[in-house]
Amino acid sequence: MENSELNFYNTDGRYKGIFSWILSTDHKRIGLLYLTAMFSFFLVAVTLGLLMRLELIAPGETIMTAPVYNAVFTVHGVIMIFLFIIPGIPAGLGNFFLPLQIGAQDVAFPRINLMSWWFYMSGAMVILISLFTGGGAPDTGWTFYVPYSLKTGTNVTLAVFGVFLLGISSTMTGINFVTTIHRLRAPGMKWFRMPLFSWALYATGWVQILATPVLGLTLLLLILERLFNIGLFDPSRGGDPLLFEHLFWIYSHPAVYIMILPAMGVVSEIIPVFARRTIFGYKMIAFSSIAIAFVGYLVWGHHMFTSGMSDISRIVFSFLTFIVAVPSGIKVFNWVSSMYKGSIDLKSPLLFTVAFIFLFSIGGITGLVNGALATNIHVHGTYFIVAHFHYTMFGGTAFAFFAALHYWFPKMFGRMYRERLAKTACIFLFIGFNVLYFPMFILGWEGMPRRYYDYLPEFQSLQVISTIGSWILVAGIVIMFYNLIRSVFRGEKAGNNPWGGSTLEWTTSSPPPAENFEEVPVVTGGPYRFR
Amino acid sequence: MKEGHNSHKHDFEGSKLGMWMFLFTELLLFAGLFLLYSAFRSKYSQEFHSASAELDRMIGTVNTLVLLTSSLTMALSINAIKSGRKQASLLFQCLTVSFGLVFLVNKYFEWGAKINHGIYPNAPELLQRGKGDTMYYGLYYLLTGIHGLHVFGGIILITIMMILTLKNSINREDYVRLENSGLYWHLVDVVWVYLFPVFYLIR
Amino acid sequence: MNNNAKSSGRTAIYIATWICLLALTALTVTVAGMNLGKYGALTSVLIASVKASLILLFFMHLKYETLLLKAMLLGTIATIAVIIGLTFFDVGIRY
Structure with missing residues (x-):
């Protein structure tokens, strides 16, 4: 950083050197710590995904054996879910931008914020250790379903303990953000003047608070069962394995809203700025975030339609699942309406956002196919499901994450990336993504089950197309990271407000000073005002 | 930056809000356990009925009284510090910790007696008694164990508060940490208020 | 005083x-x-x-707390009720 003016990079605080980062309580530094760690893990998991696709290029064993494949898809899932996409936008970008957006100096509990990062790192380290010690990498799938997770000799106990630590980290972040939004808004920052990203983080915070403890308990029970053999999930001792699935999904379904809500918030930020038009239906978008967070608790059973639940509960959960589509639909229509008659400037953040809307819509609509009881029986446990959740999680959340990175990059680093390269990366990502995952819908519909390292010869042509897609996708990822990392150091200076954004984070300098604002900002109107 | 209303320093209301949210997470944790309990109770109501008759109702009742009284002393200790009576506050905190220890000692004897009779998770004797009993005692150890850990945590927390009070770091102006510890202690009490009838009384 | x-x-x-x-x-x-x-x-x-x-x-x-805090607690209790209630659509019928 050669910036002569004072910013949070050249204001060290109590410690020097590396300690000025890993012991920092500055939300901006913690946000960058999270981003660095998360994207490192992301690249590991991408590599694993690439290897899985390579294994599937031909039927039979090609580059790895079945047990190795089982471990690889488990670790791919665990890293992507628990280390990348759940902390993802909230812990990384949320940490950096929530206080900036509401005009605060920091989050409500800066030390707990730092502690939460340390819990995250410890959890990650424990998981990494679990891969190479004991019985080796877990091979249960990221869901850790009993009875297999109780019987397998692999290192499930340690891995699960790591995820438990990550859960604590996530809960702390949630408590911190909700308290911050309640207590630290700048003068005049009324609830309905808050940017929609902050609204999304508020809803996410509540889900983190009210769902994550159930995951913690579930994982704790799994560890205790492995150690003491109580029998709660073992039918021969009177237990019921379905209760594990219930507890697991009571957390893990709301958790998909921890993943997607902040992404939706990002999209609601970017569209008005690049359409130069206020957001359409501000209150509906804000309320739909809360509605999604709430309705998210009502639908977990749709993950268990073929597990042997009672018929009535299957009907109830299937019905409730359709309700979730309503608030999500409200958002999509509002985004599209916001662009209508706007003067659209298709810069890379908006390009990623439009890709998000397209991919997320496919993911959402195929979600209804899964939610319908009858079709679910047909596609359950097939590639159709794999395609669906990659369209929502990768096509949805990760694309919005990339959009947000490009949108806020100049604010975070005070520099600009190469716009053409960013667009090229986005196009590679978009094409690669569809070539990789769309064939999976067809494969799943035709009966290809997930989590197999082998398949029938008639599936080969689609499997090969999918593998080729993975190469295009990875090319996009490489170009994107090359562009971003290079620009951190060598990008051109960006002004304080290169996009003409109207939310508070654009009123301070880039990169922001250690205390965020020279003076406490006073807010006099809504967040998206253009001319 | 001036000390605006959005400065994060000394925001007692904010600390309390954060503490309550932490308590919500604790409630959800125990909710999961009660979910398991109610599911298995509906499955094995007869066996739960007979197994609960084997628990010592006397110990359970005494422990309930002990924990309720410890909540009183906790509340009184905060009341004392608010009006600047440091000695009284310390005495009440000390009493709270002692009641907590009494609770754990009782628990120790109760568990010990059961374990001596060969009733503990994965014990051959317990498994012989059938599925309902295995589930009942599995849950008994799980719920009272996790609750006991929370009591233990509370004891450590209040001990730290005693040290801070002694050092005048907690005083009549700045007592939010003691108040938050109190909230935690009361919540642990609330959980026991449900555990007591659920394991000892419902027959 | x-x-x-x-x-x-x-x-x-x-x-x-x-x-x-x-x-x-x-x-x-x-x-x-x-x-x-x-x-x-x-x-x-x-x-x-x-x-x-x-x-x-x-x-x-x-x-003596604010309405906000009471509402939050009620919301938490409601969440717990929803979780246990919906589970009983399964276990209440299946057992």
Whole structure:
């Protein structure tokens, strides 16, 4: 950083050197710590995904054996879910931008914020250790379903303990953000003047608070069962394995809203700025975030339609699942309406956002196919499901994450990336993504089950197309990271407000000073005002 | 930056809000356990009925009284510090910790007696008694164990508060940490208020 | 002094709460001794809820807290009710 003016990079605080980062309580530094760690893990998991696709290029064993494949898809899932996409936008970008957006100096509990990062790192380290010690990498799938997770000799106990630590980290972040939004808004920052990203983080915070403890308990029970053999999930001792699935999904379904809500918030930020038009239906978008967070608790059973639940509960959960589509639909229509008659400037953040809307819509609509009881029986446990959740999680959340990175990059680093390269990366990502995952819908519909390292010869042509897609996708990822990392150091200076954004984070300098604002900002109107 | 209303320093209301949210997470944790309990109770109501008759109702009742009284002393200790009576506050905190220890000692004897009779998770004797009993005692150890850990945590927390009070770091102006510890202690009490009838009384 | 009056007023409230809690404990143990059949469980849980409310309202000062905090607690309890209730659509029927 050669910036002569004072910013949070050249204001060290109590410690020097590396300690000025890993012991920092500055939300901006913690946000960058999270981003660095998360994207490192992301690249590991991408590599694993690439290897899985390579294994599937031909039927039979090609580059790895079945047990190795089982471990690889488990670790791919665990890293992507628990280390990348759940902390993802909230812990990384949320940490950096929530206080900036509401005009605060920091989050409500800066030390707990730092502690939460340390819990995250410890959890990650424990998981990494679990891969190479004991019985080796877990091979249960990221869901850790009993009875297999109780019987397998692999290192499930340690891995699960790591995820438990990550859960604590996530809960702390949630408590911190909700308290911050309640207590630290700048003068005049009324609830309905808050940017929609902050609204999304508020809803996410509540889900983190009210769902994550159930995951913690579930994982704790799994560890205790492995150690003491109580029998709660073992039918021969009177237990019921379905209760594990219930507890697991009571957390893990709301958790998909921890993943997607902040992404939706990002999209609601970017569209008005690049359409130069206020957001359409501000209150509906804000309320739909809360509605999604709430309705998210009502639908977990749709993950268990073929597990042997009672018929009535299957009907109830299937019905409730359709309700979730309503608030999500409200958002999509509002985004599209916001662009209508706007003067659209298709810069890379908006390009990623439009890709998000397209991919997320496919993911959402195929979600209804899964939610319908009858079709679910047909596609359950097939590639159709794999395609669906990659369209929502990768096509949805990760694309919005990339959009947000490009949108806020100049604010975070005070520099600009190469716009053409960013667009090229986005196009590679978009094409690669569809070539990789769309064939999976067809494969799943035709009966290809997930989590197999082998398949029938008639599936080969689609499997090969999918593998080729993975190469295009990875090319996009490489170009994107090359562009971003290079620009951190060598990008051109960006002004304080290169996009003409109207939310508070654009009123301070880039990169922001250690205390965020020279003076406490006073807010006099809504967040998206253009001319 | 001036000390605006959005400065994060000394925001007692904010600390309390954060503490309550932490308590919500604790409630959800125990909710999961009660979910398991109610599911298995509906499955094995007869066996739960007979197994609960084997628990010592006397110990359970005494422990309930002990924990309720410890909540009183906790509340009184905060009341004392608010009006600047440091000695009284310390005495009440000390009493709270002692009641907590009494609770754990009782628990120790109760568990010990059961374990001596060969009733503990994965014990051959317990498994012989059938599925309902295995589930009942599995849950008994799980719920009272996790609750006991929370009591233990509370004891450590209040001990730290005693040290801070002694050092005048907690005083009549700045007592939010003691108040938050109190909230935690009361919540642990609330959980026991449900555990007591659920394991000892419902027959 | 005003402060002292407030303090002793609070002490009185705490002791009254404590006596109520002890009385309710005695009540619930007595009721459990009688054979109320299937209403026994319901009575016990109801008495426990009254006790829990007393602790929350007075020991934990919920009575004097903002509407916001009360709403948050109710939301949490509602979430718990939803979770357990929906699970019983499965286990309540299947068992």
